[in-house]
Amino acid sequence: MYKHEFTLDKPYYQECFDESEKFGKANKPKYALVGFLTLLGLVSIYGLENGYLGNFLIILAVIECVSYYYRRPWWVARQMISRASGSKVTVEIDEDKIKAANPYKSFVFNWQDITKVIKTDKGLLIYSLRGAQYLSLSALDDETVKFILAQKKSH
Template sequence: MFTEKFTLDREYFRECFDESLPLSDRAKPKYSLLVFLIVLAVLSWVVVNNQYLASFLALMAVLEVIAFIYRKPWWVARQMISRAAGSLVVLHIDDEGIKAVNPYKQYQFLWHEIIQAQQTDKGIVLKTKRGMQYISQAAISKQAFDFILEKTKI
């Protein structure tokens, strides 16, 4: 019914991250992990009297904070060094579902597999049991985007 094409470039990856992050479980820091590492560091320092272990655990907590702060550039950089970066994605949207094909990966979401569809400012996030997939409104035609919204009943 609809065939759309777009390129997986840096701007697409940035938009994908920005639009899907609020809907993921990684939007907040891992507070329990941070508290756990700090408590272990203090216990290592005070009870075990091992300053090396305490320093290591404290540095792990600091590293976790840094990883949270720089999660977007890190994620985009990982996507940009992947084989799929710069490749052309062809979306086939029809009455059965959405099929995406590029030279390195292909996936298909049938309409009945989609658990939740959340429209964002710039696109739509589709959730299935296998994970989330973001489709940018700028990457497909208005008719195809409206068809997806109709099929997912937002």
């Protein structure tokens, strides 16, 4: 059984976002949506001569660009204002499961429920039937990482 502790702080949240984003659905801007909204806006302004609708659609395209550009600081800020921010997380790993708990939330992934484990440069992304979790390599030793990867291969 392996037991480790880490703190949910800003650097951890930033690392979590950076490592998880590579495998997420929103890792590329929505060029088609921005182009479509801009085109509709221009058609509304010049074709339909409806400046209000056209300006509204173009502003929506700009908001989409801004939301993509600021997605990391926005996500980190939301995590920092959560009540779990700053709390200690205890991770316990054994032959049956991975369990992580802090005073506000906990999760348990049984090995048979884990669908895949991806080792990134700085951590492990653990996918299960109930969602995904990120564990930083700074919170785990080499022996624990090898155990997790071996457990996943055996199930």
